[in-house]
Amino acid sequence: MRVTRLDIRNLRGFSEVQLFPGPALNFFSGDNGAGKTSVLEALHLMAYGRSFRGRVRDGLVRNGEAALEVFLEWNENRPGPSALVDASDLQVAASERKAGLRHSGQDWSGRLDGENVTQLGELCAALAVITFEPGSHALITGPSELRRRFLDWGLFHVERDFFSTWRRYSRALKQRNALLKARVPQPQLDAWDAELVHAGEPLSRYRQVYLDALQPHFVELMREMAPALGESRLDYVPGWRRDEMPFADALLLARDRDLQAGFTSVGPHRADWRIDFGSIPGRDALSRGQAKLTALSALLSQAEHFAADTGQQPIIAFDDLASELDRGHQQRVLSRLIESGAQVFITGTEIPAVLAQSGADFAMFHVEQGVISTGTGNIDNVLGDAPWQR
Numbered sequence: 137m138r139v140t141r142l143d144i145r146n147l148r149g150f151s152e153v154q155l156f157p158g159p160a161l162n163f164f165s166g167d168n169g170a171g172k173t174s175v176l177e178a179l180h181l182m183a184y185g186r187s188f189r190g191r192v193r194d195g196l197v198r199n200g201e202a203a204l205e206v207f208l209e210w211n212e213n214r215p216g217p218s219a220l221v222d223a224s225d226l227q228v229a230a231s232e233r234k235a236g237l238r239h240s241g242q243d244w245s246g247r248l249d250g251e252n253v254t255q256l257g258e259l260c261a262a263l264a265v266i267t268f269e270p271g272s273h274a275l276i277t278g279p280s281e282l283r284r285r286f287l288d289w290g291l292f293h294v295e296r297d298f299f300s301t302w303r304r305y306s307r308a309l310k311q312r313n314a315l316l317k318a319r320v321p322q323p324q325l326d327a328w329d330a331e332l333v334h335a336g337e338p339l340s341r342y343r344q345v346y347l348d349a350l351q352p353h354f355v356e357l358m359r360e361m362a363p364a365l366g367e368s369r370l371d372y373v374p375g376w377r378r379d380e381m382p383f384a385d386a387l388l389l390a391r392d393r394d395l396q397a398g399f400t401s402v403g404p405h406r407a408d409w410r411i412d413f414g415s416i417p418g419r420d421a422l423s424r425g426q427a428k429l430t431a432l433s434a435l436l437s438q439a440e441h442f443a444a445d446t447g448q449q450p451i452i453a454f455d456d457l458a459s460e461l462d463r464g465h466q467q468r469v470l471s472r473l474i475e476s477g478a479q480v481f482i483t484g485t486e487i488p489a490v491l492a493q494s495g496a497d498f499a500m501f502h503v504e505q506g507v508i509s510t511g512t513g514n515i516d517n518v519l520g521d522a523p524w525q526r
């Protein structure tokens with residue numbers, strides 16, 4: 137996937153900007169508070185329906201304005217019709233896509249390829265962005281909800297039936313919790329237990345299989361990014377003692393306790409994944425920098441798996457690369473990304489030395505007081521009339 141145009145209106149400090157990113161590396165420079173991160177937030181918002189810096193109503197909309205708007209055009213490879221049966225012979229055709237999102241904090245509306253969308257999820261499913269930002273270490277050291285979300289985001293993109301299973305599970309859980317809170321007689325719970333099991337068992341299997349598929353990518357990335365941590369392994373934690381009993385039994389066993397507590401205490405909504413590091417006892421022993429490198433390895437393994445599974449590179453967004461990673465790691469990440477051919481958006485107060493010295497072509501933008509202007513990278517850039525768009 138390659139973004140060819142990005143319009144932002146009324147997002148944080150931006151009143152109205154339009155830019156035409158380059159096909160590979162894009163670097164956004166600017167002083168503190170200039171609005172560099174806001175550019176990445178616009179991409180992230182379209183791909184996740186929320187910002188990585190909190191909810192839309194927490195200040196994403198420019199002060200005094202009713203709503204923000206983001207408009208994107210991008211190219212992607214799509215398998216075209218082919219008379220050949222062998223999947224490896226599928227013809228791949230580039231297709232142009234566009235999406236728009238308007239968000240007021242309360243309401244949103246969206247368009248995808250010229251049609252209104254009824255669910256924000258349709259935009260999220262269309263565009264894949266993987267973001268690494270100063271808060272990303274929380275993926276490893278923060279609450280389990282972030283790690284579940286990480287798995288579910290990946291599955292949402294690579295597993296067609298995942299979303300309906302996830303939704304079915306979420307609805308059943310909500311119903312069961314409402315009944316538990318109302319302390320209904322036990323037999324009334326039976327139907328919802330069955331529904332929860334019906335969706336929960338496959339949900340758990342999807343996640344397990346997905347985590348297993350990330351494993352080789354993650355192990356290799358960790359060897360490169362943090363060899364001192366030893367040989368690492370990802371382990372799925374299902375949310376009940378799955379190796380001892382089926383989910384249905386775990387629910388039944390927990391019923392009295394759940395009625396007391398007024399919520400469901402076991403199940404995939406309590407799942408997690410953990411990392412076994414070869415040479416440290418666990419994530420609590422990680423330095424902050426090591427937690428960042430581990431999170432980065434997880435995110436890049438997700439990007440690599442996505443590319444292998446879908447035949448498309450996701451878009452990679454890196455907020456403040458130079459201040460997040462030391463030079464050696466910046467170098468490693470950059471060469472990996474250049475090699476992958478992904479489109480990358482990087483921000484920083486100045487061009488990281490490793491980027492300047494990499495010899496790679498990159499497009500450069502300067503952000504200042506709500507305006508984005510053309511800079512000079514190793515290639516000519518890019519407002520309005522990019523060479524690759526002529």
Ligand SMILES: Nc1ncnc2c1ncn2[C@@H]1O[C@H](COP(=O)(O)OP(=O)(O)OP(=O)(O)O)[C@@H](O)[C@H]1O
Pocket residue numbers: 147148149150166167168169170171172173174175195196197198199485
């Ligand atoms: N709701 C809002 N309305 C108007 N301006 C806002 C709003 N929210 C944030 N801003 C301003 O928009 C800018 C957002 O900056 P952003 O965080 O994108 O900058 P940055 O270039 O990434 O900075 P840094 O290098 O400090 O991380 C800041 O100047 C901020 O004060």
